[in-house]
Amino acid sequence: xxxxxxxxxxxxxxxxxxxxxxxxxxxxxxxxxxxxxxxxxxxxxxxxxxxxxxxxxxxxxxxxxxxxxxxxxxxxxxxxxxxxxxxxxxxxxxxxxxxxxxxxxxxxxxxxxxxxxxxxxxxxxxxxxxxxxxxxxxxxxxxxxxxxxxxxxxxxxxxxxxxxxxxxxxxxxxxxxxxxxxxxxxxxxxxxxxxxxxxxxxxxxxxxxxxxxxxxxxxxxxxxxxxxxxxxxxxxxxxxxxxxxxxxxxxxxxxxxxxxxxxxxxxxxxxxxxxxxxxxxxxxxxxxxxxxxxxxxxxxxxxxxxxxxxxxxxxxxxxxxxxxxxxxxxxxxxxxxxxxxxxxxxxxxxxxxxxxxxxxxxxxxxxxxxxxxxxxxxxxxxxxxxxxxxxxxxxxxxxxxxxxxxxxxxxxxxxxxxxxxxxxxxxxxxxxxxxxxxxxxxxxxxxxxxxxxxxxxxxxxxxxxxxxxxxxxxxxxxxxxxxxxxxxxxxxxxxxxxx
Numbered sequence: 001x002x003x004x005x006x007x008x009x010x011x012x013x014x015x016x017x018x019x020x021x022x023x024x025x026x027x028x029x030x031x032x033x034x035x036x037x038x039x040x041x042x043x044x045x046x047x048x049x050x051x052x053x054x055x056x057x058x059x060x061x062x063x064x065x066x067x068x069x070x071x072x073x074x075x076x077x078x079x080x081x082x083x084x085x086x087x088x089x090x091x092x093x094x095x096x097x098x099x100x101x102x103x104x105x106x107x108x109x110x111x112x113x114x115x116x117x118x119x120x121x122x123x124x125x126x127x128x129x130x131x132x133x134x135x136x137x138x139x140x141x142x143x144x145x146x147x148x149x150x151x152x153x154x155x156x157x158x159x160x161x162x163x164x165x166x167x168x169x170x171x172x173x174x175x176x177x178x179x180x181x182x183x184x185x186x187x188x189x190x191x192x193x194x195x196x197x198x199x200x201x202x203x204x205x206x207x208x209x210x211x212x213x214x215x216x217x218x219x220x221x222x223x224x225x226x227x228x229x230x231x232x233x234x235x236x237x238x239x240x241x242x243x244x245x246x247x248x249x250x251x252x253x254x255x256x257x258x259x260x261x262x263x264x265x266x267x268x269x270x271x272x273x274x275x276x277x278x279x280x281x282x283x284x285x286x287x288x289x290x291x292x293x294x295x296x297x298x299x300x301x302x303x304x305x306x307x308x309x310x311x312x313x314x315x316x317x318x319x320x321x322x323x324x325x326x327x328x329x330x331x332x333x334x335x336x337x338x339x340x341x342x343x344x345x346x347x348x349x350x351x352x353x354x355x356x357x358x359x360x361x362x363x364x365x366x367x368x369x370x371x372x373x374x375x376x377x378x379x380x381x382x383x384x385x386x387x388x389x390x391x392x393x394x395x396x397x398x399x400x401x402x403x404x405x406x407x408x409x410x411x412x413x414x415x416x417x418x419x420x421x422x423x424x425x426x427x428x429x430x431x432x433x434x435x436x437x438x439x440x441x442x443x444x445x446x447x448x449x450x451x452x453x454x455x456x457x458x459x460x461x462x463x464x465x466x467x468x469x470x471x472x473x474x475x476x477x478x479x480x481x482x483x484x485x486x487x488x489x490x491x492x493x494x495x496x497x498x499x
Contacts (some may be wrong), residue, residue, distance in 0.1 A: 001342060023068075036051070089123070242265075246289075257344055264379060287328065291331065357464065422491075423439055
């Protein structure tokens with residue numbers, strides 16, 4: 001016996017025309033309820049997709065009544081459908097696409113339900129990843145690929161191609177193929193063609209006997225311009241948030257560096273509790289340049305300073321340092337034997353913290369450096385010498401004191417507290433980048449490491465608070481009345497207890 005359905009009076013007109021584009025409520029004989037969109041119905045059962053993306057099959061014999069609504073299970077999608085024609089596949093495609101973009105599991109159920117009424121609709125099929133062969137769409141990918149292979153075989157035979165080792169080849173090319181198969185490869189259509197012809201069509205270039213993937217047209221143009229100006233090669237890797245311009249490393253290594261900075265970006269958003277699509281710096285990309293030596297870096301400054309809006313004074317200042325950063329631009333000249341990943345994580349983290357915690361007068365220097373050290377230490381965990389003192393930063397001469405490392409930061413802080421020589425945070429908060437000593441760096445790093453591990457939510461609130469208030473006022477707001485003096489006191493207790 002067919003299970004009766006109870007139609008809600010207010011939505012009768014809509015449901016009568018489209019029973020597949022809405023949420024149904026299944027009231028079971030046991031007294032329980034189940035919600036879902038019906039995607040398939042037989043004489044004995046319903047196949048439904050629930051709002052959280054699960055697929056269930058319900059026996060009709062177990063159902064007391066089915067109440068059908070005009071809802072999707074999500075208020076935003078329901079609003080999109082108010083007054084819309086649910087029988088229109090283009091309408092349902094827009095709603096299902098919006099649901100997919102919002103990462104709502106119900107998108108599949110909406111798309112499949114609409115497709116059931118409009119099986120030939122291209123947009124719905126494409127959204128679901130179905131395979132089209134000729135005029136027919138296949139939901140089963142294996143079945144679709146088999147149909148595509150049969151269609152291609154018929155087409156190739158009609159054109160006079162020969163079947164060879166899982167692909168097809170022109171009759172006139174068969175002799176050359178048999179003579180040296182290493183010079184041939186299959187293209188995306190499984191047609192055997194000369195290897196260099198296929199690789200070049202895919203954007204590869206032959207370097208030192210290896211086929212290397214070139215970047216976008218913009219990357220290639222920039223690489224050619226660099227060679228024209230500088231007389232040297234450079235590899236460029238563009239990702240979602242960064243462009244890396246790197247000398248002295250093979251392309252596959254550069255690709256690894258690109259993944260590292262993107263992973264650091266993702267890690268940063270997790271640390272500060274923001275979603276993956278949080279607009280840290282909008283649609284822009286940060287540029288990171290890696291030079292093989294100081295002379296190359298200084299030559300680059302002469303050619304590229306106008307591109308990045310540098311004045312002569314800024315370019316002259318950057319000439320004095322191995323590494324530099326300005327806005328969304330960073331330059332690195334690695335030292336002998338240095339792991340470049342440290343500097344890439346360090347400088348890319350400058351971009352991140354400066355975009356997130358801009359400060360009323362710019363991001364405080366102790367925070368920029370301390371956060372970058374924290375990122376290195378947490379992501380790479382090797383206690384690398386992150387940076388040193390004034391003489392290396394500004395190239396102004398003088399002997400640098402003991403370099404700062406995250407590895408010895410705890411011992412250094414312990415010594416400062418024991419000797420009563422810890423610099424007060426109020427003074428650290430006012431110092432510029434080139435004024436930070438190893439002691440300042442040690443304390444700044446340890447404050448971040450301590451608060452991120454014990455009071456993360458309040459610390460992130462402090463970072464964001466600096467965008468609208470001075471450092472100490474933002475601290476008091478986030479940490480319930482703390483002053484810099486209170487921060488010093490709590491930090492000192494922590495050092496004695498944990499270090």
